Amino acid sequence: MLSYDSALLEKAFDVLNEIYYENSLPKAVITIQSSPKSYGYITVQKVWHDSEESYYEINISAEHLARPIENVLATLMHEMVHLYCMVNNIQDVSGGGRYHNKRFKQEAEKRDLIIEYVKYIGYSKTSASKNLVDTLKENGLYTNINHCRTTENSLNVPPTGGDSDNSGNSKKKSSTRKYHCEGCLCSVRATKEVNIICADCMALMVKVE
Secondary structure, three states, X not given: OOHHHHHHHHHHHHHHHHHHHOOOOOOEEEEEEOOOOOOEEEOOOOOEEOOOOEEEEEEEEHHHOOOOHHHHHHHHHHHHHHHHXXXXXXXXXXXXXXXXXXXXXXXXXXXXXXXXXXXXXXXXEEEEOHHHHHHHHHOOOOOOOOOOOOOHHHHOOOOOOOOOOOOOOOOOOOOOEEEEOOOOOOEXXXXXXXXXXXXXXXXXXXEEO
16 A cells, blocks of 8 residues: 555655765665654664665654655655765764754755754754755655554654644644653643653753644
């Protein structure tokens, strides 16, 4: 059932690799797997193998595929920037891979991404510029993804980057308040107004309106 979506992501990798990297990036295995607390990730080791070669893995979160296609593919490009930095020995992250530094921002913005600063994780918040959207349209990539995995956790993780909730699920009005951490995207609920800190990031959690 996911063959179309997987093929779209693989095509997008090839097209973006050609346009923005002159086909210099090594092939990566593109997966769609459960990752409710992040939009995507890339492995720091080559974890896939065949009889001849080994490959990095770029995962696109199954729980966040309902976002606009330009946001999903901006996530793919975000991970491709990490891949470029890894193979070119550019130190783009620190803090166990959590904090994105100015080198990452610089390389990402060269590839038509809009990068914003988030406390504790650095220059990580990613969205597509108009130039990137135009590139996607010109190359037949501005199309819908057919599936999205929904779980209780994924519905409680608010999108970053100013995106609306595109899951298509209606939510009942609740007397509880939801708070989320802008660092690791974990969320909690409370029955009254509270000031709460994420113990993982030591950041003040933000109320979701």
